[in-house]
Amino acid sequence: MSSEVRRAAEILRAGGLVAFPTETVYGLGADASSEKAVARLYAAKGRPVDHPVIVHFASSQAAFQWGTEICGEARTLAEKFWPGPLTLILKRSEKAGDFVTGGQPSVGVRVPSHPVAQELLRAFGGGVAAPSANRFGRVSPTTAAHVRDDLGADVDLVLEGGASEVGIESTIVDLSGGTAVLLRPGGISRRQLEAVVPIKEKSAWSPRHSGGLERHYSPRTPARLVPTHALDKEIAKLESRAAVLAFSRPDERVDFWLRMPREANAYARKLYAALRELDGANCEAILIEAPPQEPGWDAILDRLKRACGGP
Numbered sequence: 001m002s003s004e005v006r007r008a009a010e011i012l013r014a015g016g017l018v019a020f021p022t023e024t025v026y027g028l029g030a031d032a033s034s035e036k037a038v039a040r041l042y043a044a045k046g047r048p049v050d051h052p053v054i055v056h057f058a059s060s061q062a063a064f065q066w067g068t069e070i071c072g073e074a075r076t077l078a079e080k081f082w083p084g085p086l087t088l089i090l091k092r093s094e095k096a097g098d099f100v101t102g103g104q105p106s107v108g109v110r111v112p113s114h115p116v117a118q119e120l121l122r123a124f125g126g127g128v129a130a131p132s133a134n135r136f137g138r139v140s141p142t143t144a145a146h147v148r149d150d151l152g153a154d155v156d157l158v159l160e161g162g163a164s165e166v167g168i169e170s171t172i173v174d175l176s177g178g179t180a181v182l183l184r185p186g187g188i189s190r191r192q193l194e195a196v197v198p199i200k201e202k203s204a205w206s207p208r209h210s211g212g213l214e215r216h217y218s219p220r221t222p223a224r225l226v227p228t229h230a231l232d233k234e235i236a237k238l239e240s241r242a243a244v245l246a247f248s249r250p251d252e253r254v255d256f257w258l259r260m261p262r263e264a265n266a267y268a269r270k271l272y273a274a275l276r277e278l279d280g281a282n283c284e285a286i287l288i289e290a291p292p293q294e295p296g297w298d299a300i301l302d303r304l305k306r307a308c309g310g311p
């Protein structure tokens with residue numbers, strides 16, 4: 001084990017905050033069984049205290065101890081996708097305090113696959129509460145530098161782990177009601193889930209989750225989605241300095257242009273770094289070419305809509 005990871009585990013034990021890489025995005029971690037440590041975490045993020053947070057574990061065996069009445073679907077999903085970009089919402093056991101569940105009767109658990117996350121979770125031994133390591137409502141970090149830019153001195157240690165492989169947050173599936181309900185599309189696609197268990201749409205009864213708020217994952221510059229066929233016309237209408245995120249080659253009329261891959265996984269990997277770059281380009285507006293309406297793009301479309309301020 002690296003000395004850096006050993007130090008990180010000690011910081012967690014002492015109630016401190018450690019940002020660490022996962023395959024989805026960087027997380028801001030705290031000891032999930034310490035009310036004081038989790039309170040510090042919420043303060044650093046600027047997050048409302050009634051929002052639940054995902055608890056991370058080294059193994060599904062450890063994760064399932066925080067849940068109760070675990071159904072067959074939960075076990076099947078865990079077996080298939082853990083370690084990996086999937087979060088399961090389970091009925092909570094006595095291990096999960098109100099301060100991690102937002103007072104709800106359920107708990108969110110995940111076993112990440114990133115080797116540094118795995119090493120940290122094994123060294124620490126317990127559950128690590130970790131939202132994405134950004135201030136509330138801002139774009140999630142996919143590099144250690146993003147974390148330092150956003151949270152700076154409010155974190156005791158940032159573990160380095162390269163650019164996040166998946167690039168968008170985990171898929172969240174609620175199993176607390178005995179059937180699998182998709183709450184947030186993410187690193188595992190709906191099709192991948194459906195190949196394993198039947199998946200239901202979320203209803204008005206779904207538990208509260210901040211990823212469900214409109215306008216989340218947002219750049220500061222106003223952004224809007226533009227269908228491919230309207231992009232040229234919208235560019236022609238621009239009156240101020242603008243930035244564009246698109247699939248095609250740069251257009252000379254536009255001040256700042258970022259070209260994105262046509263393959264969904266590659267797009268997801270680049271998305272948050274791209275939103276940060278567009279936001280840093282000092283423009284009055286951001287135009288984002290809408291992605292194809294095809295399976296595999298649902299999580300990306302979800303994040304883009306939120307970046308643009310709502311569905």
Ligand code: TXA
Binds near residue numbers: 022108
């Ligand atoms: O990929 C990810 O999931 C990353 C990495 C760090 O693991 N984490 C992440 O955490 O995205 P955060 O806090 O930014 O988003 C977690 C989502 C929130 O929408 C939260 O409300 C929901 O999970 N959540 C957590 N526990 C829940 C519960 N018991 N019931 C319903 N939603 C829950």
Ligand code: MG
Binds near residue numbers: 131132140
């Ligand atoms: Mg987040």
